Amino acid sequence: MDAAGEPEAPSSPGGDDPPESAGKTPNWLSREQLFVVISAASINLCSMMYYSILGPFFPKEAEKKGASNTVIGMIFGCYSLFVLLASLVFGKYLVRIGAKFMFVAGVFVSGGVTVLFGVLDQVPEGLIFIAMCFLVRVADAISFAAAITASVSILTKTFPNNVATVLGSLETFSGLGLVLGPPIGGFLYQSFGYEVPFILLGCIILLTVPLNMCILPNYESDPSEHSFWKLITLPKVALIAFVINSLSSCLGFLDPTLSLFVLEKFHLPAGYVGLVFLGLALSYAISSPLFGLLSDKMPHLRKWFLVFGNLITAGCYMLLGPVPVLHIKSQLWLLVLMLVVNGISSGMSVIPTFPEILSCAYENGFEEGLSTSALVSGLFNAMWSVGAFIGPTLGGFLYDKIGFEWAAAIQGLWALTSGLAMGSFYLLEYSRRRRSKIQKNLGTEEEQTALLPDEI
Template identity: 55%
Template sequence: SGVENGSRMADRWRWSRQQVFTMVAMSSVNFSSMICYSILAPFFPSEARRKGVSQTIIGLIFGWYALCVLLVSLLLGKYIVQIGAKFMIISGIFVSAVCTMLFGLLDRTSSGMPFILLCFLVRSVNAVGFAAAVTSSFAILAKVFPNNIATVMGCVEVFTGLGLILGPPLGGWLYQSFGFEIPFIALGCLLFAMVPFNIYESESSFLRLCSCVRILLICFALFTLSSGLGFLDATLALFAVDKFSMSSGSVGLLMMGLSLPYGAASPVFGFFSDKFPHLRRWMMVTGGMITAMGFCLLGPVPVLHVTSHLWLTVLMLVLIGFSLCLTGIPSFAEMLVSAHELGLPENLSTLGLVSGLFSAVWSAGMFFGPVVGGYVAQQVNFQSASGVQGGITFIAVSIIYAIYHL
């Protein structure tokens, strides 16, 4: 009856104390992790260039972090039951916090190869901690909120977006006011938090998970999204400085055009993803198309013969922020549904596999974007590299549309 349906809906959205605590804890993990990750973008490319580092190597430094997260996420997702989600979060946050503060001391090293090698070393270890915290947080959320995971993921992404919003302007301001070290030391302290949880054992297989064509297509779409973010991390600051003569602090504010709409729209798209699951594919395709258009006009691409303006750059960043959210938020829930349809059990082991694969694919794009995009930007220009990124995204969503709707 209607009364019974209403009662079931009310129970679905009534959270227990454990669920509230989980939500607060996981939101804190994602917020602190992302604010420490995003402080690099406004000023590190310029600082590295003063240390004699080329734009290609700068892109590699950004991308290397993501490559390490990719490899570690797959491993941790497979063994989350054996390692323990509680231990993974606590140890991951601690390692990431220490490495964030150590990175702030790298300006004291010699220019050239010593600086480059230490950047790679510290970023590698930091990536291990980040992967442990994020992979286990996704699995815990899916375990504690089995009936409305997309909505919960959307709410948590608000804090992810908030970290991305505050990181660049705060990092740029701290850098301009206090120098290279203080941003990392101050924000690294935010990562010292403890998240206690118990979990249960069971087994599944990555190979079985990856045998699903739908999951592979979603992974391809996620790859293109994260590669776009990684590309912007490594190249947007230098483009803004060279094209619009912006300071590091202003670049940080510019990047809010991307992260602010992402954080604001995440809970809305998460709610609609849970409320109307049949629309998830259309959300992903529509978001991907808008993302592709945004990257092509961000430069803009030379073949369009459109003059570059600051207002156009800001507008495209806002569109990309919304569209990334529109595609990314339904993806995790759709991957879980596909895994269950494949016959994988509804337990923490499967959740660990899906969250590990999600993190790994996202990190693969975050490696590809700054490395390849940084190289193309150095060899040609930012405008063309941005167009290439938009083209990759267009190909991904076109394949998804062709497979699901033709």
């Protein structure tokens, strides 16, 4: 196995090994790869637990402190806005800063501000409480952007031919964090109060810092000459970015609205509200590795996953309420079923987006390596954050104005639009390639016909 500082020929499974070692350990992770997976899994698990424990009880606590639903949505949404800004910066300068340093520093700051979030209930209500919520969320957003941008870039460098499979498998840990966060957070909140869930999780995150310092490899690469602007102006990448926006907006919409809707409509205690979120998180965690494997083994399926995943998601949001025009009675079992289906459709759509952007970048002259991986990682996180900012912010506002049923339906229209746009692009792309192939064949036949008399 090569040293961590010599990444030019790393051994990796699934066809990434050099020819001389291809037959030795093709089905096993090298020590370096295993360490990278452990580091990435730790940040996925902890960050999603922190993200999801807010849902069951923070909106109600914020209401007690004088925050309206619109302000609560903005508190959720500002996190994504600053992840967007920070991801663009970190993606551009990751090679200069150093992937390992960026990852470890991001995890350290994230653990510290998670602990700080746990003491916000001691802050006076009103404007001071709201301002402190924003400050802590912004700090955590920047630290998360640093850690996740570095993590995905390192993963792409370590597993160049199995990107979707590895990312899909690691989404199991993201889903596990989403699964564990709401019920554990709700239980700790009911048993010990507001502070304990955040302080406990923050300490766990801080404990992963020395572990990552010891095991994470230190990759080096030359800075890229390409920019985010060149990447995002590629038509296919721009449409995939729109798909990412719509999916993250749909998921972010649920953060400030779903718990309030369930509490008001079905009168469930906070601990049981966390179990409602379980349907979405568990189905996403289970389905993501499968879609990642299929995306790597059969790349031609990615376009179908992107299109139909969005269309299914749109249908789910129409039925979450359900939208009043359908004249379907709102029932808890239907809500949970739609969350389960939405988890599967999200995995279907989200997982293929990263390898699709990466392959499109390579096809358009971007060099293979850590620099391009960092650009794509930063772009992915930024585009995800655009939707994750709009989803909670607009969701909280619409919830106040027109109620959950219509707000969810409007959110579903975004997924429907992106799915149809992506499908139209792929049909147009197929049509152009087919015409090009026919013209090429006709040109070959004409050349043969023109040359035939001379040959005779």
